[in-house]
Amino acid sequence: MATKKSVGALKEADLKGKRVFVRVDLNVPLDDNFNITDDTRVRAAVPTIKYLMGLGSKVILSSHLGRPKGVTPKYSLKPLVPRLSELLGVEVKMANDCIGAEVEKLVAEIPDGGVLLLENVRFYKEEEKNDPEFAKKLASLADVYVNDAFGTAHRAHASTEGVAKFLKPSVAGFLMQKELDYLVGAVANPKKPFAAIVGGSKVSTKIGVIESLLAKVDILLLGGGMIFTFYKAQGYSVGSSLVEEDKLDLATSLLEKAKAKGVSLLLPTDVVIADKFAPDANSKVVSASEIPDGWMGLDIGPDSIKTFSEALDTTKTIIWNGPMGVFEFEKFAAGTEVIAKKLAELSSKGVTTIIGGGDSVAAVEKVGLADKMSHISTGGGASLELLEGKPLPGVLALDDA
CATH class of the missing domain: 3.40.50.1260 (Phosphoglycerate kinase, N-terminal domain)
Structure with a gap:
């Protein structure tokens, strides 16, 4: 496999004020009260996000959680917001969806160095089908694509593979890089x-x-x-x-x-x-x-x-x-x-x-x-x-x- 471009190769000129779609793996175990029982994956995502924040990017985070069939409240990413905010030292905003007009409005409001978490991308069946129209809608939110979700790299889904076809540059995050x-x-x-x-x-x-x-x-x-x-x-x-x-x-x-x-x-x-x-x-x-x-x-x-x-x-x-x-x-x-x-x-x-x-x-x-x-x-x-x-x-x- 050819060596892939890393997010570390992107500098301030490439990233400042740019909307960066980051596919992370926040698929963490939650208990019955929706408390995170193991935050390893959340912590593993931090270096890439902090690097982008530090260079003034508008960070858009996308992940799946579990295997929902359609919109399933117990698989919402909302419970992750407090821990993410704590680890990143900023107030992470949460969208109630991952595509659509409301999400576009929230993306437009992200300040440089700010972070928006999109709702579980698997709430749409199109995600796992790698539907090009759905991938295009996700890609339309951003200017740059970073994949840091090694745990799902073996799946050709819309947020892990499809989006890369519509965004340049498309690069590996630090976690993905280390794994490779x-x-x-x-x-x-x-x-x-x-x-x-x-x-x-x-x-x-x-x-x-x-x-x-x-x-x-x-x-x-x-x-x-x-x-x-x-x-x-x-x-x-x-x-x-x-x-x-x-x-x-x-x-x-x-x-x-x-x-x-x-x-x-x-x-x-x-x-x-x-x-x-x-x-x-x-x-x-x-x-x-x-x-x-x-x-x-x-x-x-x-x-x-x-x-x-x-x-x-x-x-x-x-x-x-x-x-x-x-x-x-x-x-x-x-x-x-x-x-x-x-x-x-x-x-x-x-x-x-x-x-x-x-x-x-x-x-x-x-x-x-x-x-x-x-x-x-x-x-x-x-x-x-x-x-x-x-x-x-x-x-x-x-x-x-």
């Missing part, structure tokens, strides 16, 4: 040795990532529920562990591919098993090839943690996508938590550590080590698609650098 620098840059030209840790419950959702990474990494560590499909493919008894029966041949071929490419692929040699899928299950550690009937593997075992840690000690770049076990249950969280601590320790020694979105981000946050990593990706699906080597429509639509 790490997830594309580090993976394309990693400092070697390069290791990937891939976990999660199903092989099927990670096939693309594993295949893509096998071409690039020196070491591949596998954990999480997907390992039992590999074990079964090797003829091990897996008890009642999660297995994707239709992926056994694929698991075998991935192991063969790793061997052919000279990649050191490590599967856990021991696992923590449970007699039921519950936080209070009875548990014990067994060899990976000796899971008894009626028991299921829910975490990697202590020997595997040690082997994995020693393998990681040899590396210069690590990318991690997917937990090692059912970390939501305290009894089965050790594998994931120790790996998180290991990455934090290596990060402090100069190793590039990238947490590639999804559950591994939640795991790293749970142990309070998020700020110790080189990069934490804010995208789930977008991170996966990028690691699979797929182009992202929201990125392709931007101007080349």
